[in-house]
Amino acid sequence: MGKGLHDQFTVARETFAEVDATLGFSLSGLMFEGEMAELTQTQNAQPAILATSVALFRALAQERNFQVAERGAFALGHSLGEYSALVATGALSLADAVRLVRRRGEAMQESINDLSKPTTMTALMLRGTSVEALRTHLSGIQPHLPEGETAELANINSAQQVVLSGTEAGVGAAVQELQARQVAARAIDLPVSAPFHCSLMQPAAEVMASALTRVRVGAPCVPLISNVRARPVTTPNDIVDLLVRQVTGTVLWAPSVEFCRGQGVENFIVFGPGKVLANLLRREHPRDKIKMVSELEDVLNFTDDLYDGSK
Template identity: 50%
Template sequence: MSTAGIERSHRAILFPGQGSQFIGMGRDLYHLYPRSAKLVFDEVDEALGYGLRALIFQGQQEVLKLTENAQPAILTTSIAMLRVLEIEFGFDVAKACNYALGHSLGEYSALVATRSMSLTDAVRLVRLRGEAMTRTVSSKNIQTAMSALVVRKGRLPELEEAIKEINEKLPKDELVALANINSSFQVVISGTSKGVDEASRVLQERRFAARAVDLPVSAPFHCSLMKEAAQVMEDALQNVIFKKPCVNVISNVTARPYANVEEIPKLLVNQITSTVEWQRSIHYCKEEDVEEFLCFGPGKVLANLLKKEYPLDCVKSITSADDILRHTEEYSSK
């Protein structure tokens, strides 16, 4: 297929974070596309030195969802889907897109997609990232939690201010932080169990949030409790070579494209303890006239958020071989 049909400006490519994993993801691509998807899974197994592919395709969900497994698994599957589109159908990220961004660990996928870092380096880093995040909490021997909150219409700014106020009033050893601002109607809070519970209660009492749902995660991501994990990643990232991305990659921390290559490892370290500014990252894309979002990887969380926030935009999900065939036909007909 010619790339001419898919050369179009005002498009962003997106990659998911942890939570979108499931047993069997990417298996259809592995068997259908030996010169693209299969090579990705094989490269990752060699890089990690164990059978991640076997775990993804036929393992147990309880094992796959462990942070140290889920993160490299999602990155691998996401990149396999992109590589099929590139190698088999002539998709060119540099020509077809204006921006690339990923949610939390998905930022590493975006950097691989834009040829800023190698797949081998990326999967090793996110494996280490997952291990460090889990180990940081277990070493502290404290009860932690994360909760997703439905934000009432127009109350996001007030909710952000309230989180700061609540945190200041908590006892010395308790804390709560905004882990993710996913959209104008959804945030995730993170911290100690008591801190998260208190924040959930107050935010609902003040009618900033409609309800809270506890998340089954192994660590309180994106808060100051992750400082030790950030230090581990800072040391590891010093040994990785980054190149200038072929397309602007938007940082979770700043909600802006990286200003230079030197900024990439610094912001990846900061990301571990900082809020994932997803809503503002998408808003930046909208200010830059992006009207089409192409979501690679397992699950449709990011696509569903976008469709609810921007119902008139073109949002497409690449989650399977069927999706790839359907969307390449659409592109080639333009």
């Protein structure tokens, strides 16, 4: 993970070296040569994704003179990606962001260590219904879940795809009922180590509230679209508050994208390892221009053909 970037670009090597020094161990060694089981532990995966995203962003800035303050109307990130967006817009230093997401991952794992019930996250494809209708069905189902079980809306990824988070039995019961009502079609359990973005993460939210008091958050050079609000945020105090609320709140990804499009944005550049967000955008908005910067070749082959006067 990230090795091609490291080997090709000085700025990427500097980025990974800064992350290693900040954490006090060789995360890059784990990324380049380590065991997948260790890398995918959330306290390692979160800073690894952040490091790779920032290395991609900085490499593009250096190689293609990409300047977000000149090119971007808004910046946004999906869950952890909000920290990458804050680094890219100058609101948060890389070192502070790395420390925060490492602690975020640890706190999320710690939040479920004492739970006696197994937890899960499950992606749902909706069956010809709206997200708002799903919310209504889910709110009616929750009071009838077995005692102590939880099923909450964690992500709204597109008009057709959402994610539920909570206890295994609670999410399973909610999915079964939603399918019986023909609200949801296919359900896919996600390979995650904790039930992110639900009330079970409240202990982690409290940890992050404390951790965020120890870093400097500035104003981003372009407005950040908050996961929690799906609206722009520019003031440091609001950014901090919303980062805390994000730990337990629903990631309003699709509404965030729709807000941007409502402001005339038709072009998106997606930074970070993997193709999930770019593919979501392409399926949802096939006429928009979507650029993916997820690996070395994307930086090398990047062409500046998005900027024809449109946002």
